[in-house]
Amino acid sequence: DTGVSQNPRHKITKRGQNVTFRCDPISEHNRLYWYRQTLGQGPEFLTYFQNEAQLEKSRLLSDRFSAERPKGSFSTLEIQRTEQGDSAMYLCASSPPTGWETQYFGPGTRLLVL
């Protein structure tokens, strides 16, 4: 399967713990996006990268959230001091240099903060 992959698929953690998610985009896709989706809502944009550069961050991305894409390939999203309100599906998407407007999504990481 050459689609976007995300790990882990599920994560249960206790409030106050740190968690890190990984996203591997489709090969040759230089843009990578993170979204968050809660039940009954559409995905909400968090941040995106073009190669290594983080080009935009949403106001939703508090200081407890940090994303990296150090080599322009995979990306990590870390949440520090998790809160119950962080419980959501975290989706990663990627898009190619040509036709960058179409984003292809990974299966998501479902986070539950107890």
Added chain:
Amino acid sequence: EDKVVQSPLSLVVHEGDTVTLNCSYEVTNFRSLLWYKQEKKAPTFLFMLTSSGIEKKSGRLSSILDKKELFSILNITATQTGDSAVYLCARNQGGKLIFGQGTELSVKP
């Protein structure tokens, strides 16, 4: 931030029915509008619309964009149970996608 509004929020139909899903938005200056299908997992891409009045078609699904009236519709003809899903529309604003709430479609046998 300008919203994307989808209607109806949920819809129940029987196999064979035709459905029309609506997506309206507020900004006039954006690059494209996209439709996705989400079935308990990641959204899968259906259509990208950039020009007003040009219909995109794939099998039983079709979509059109009206930039003057600021809306798009997704039509599904001869619905099947496998069409049951949440249908999301999103406008592309400088790279990021701004999604609507989605329309949950349930197709009964």
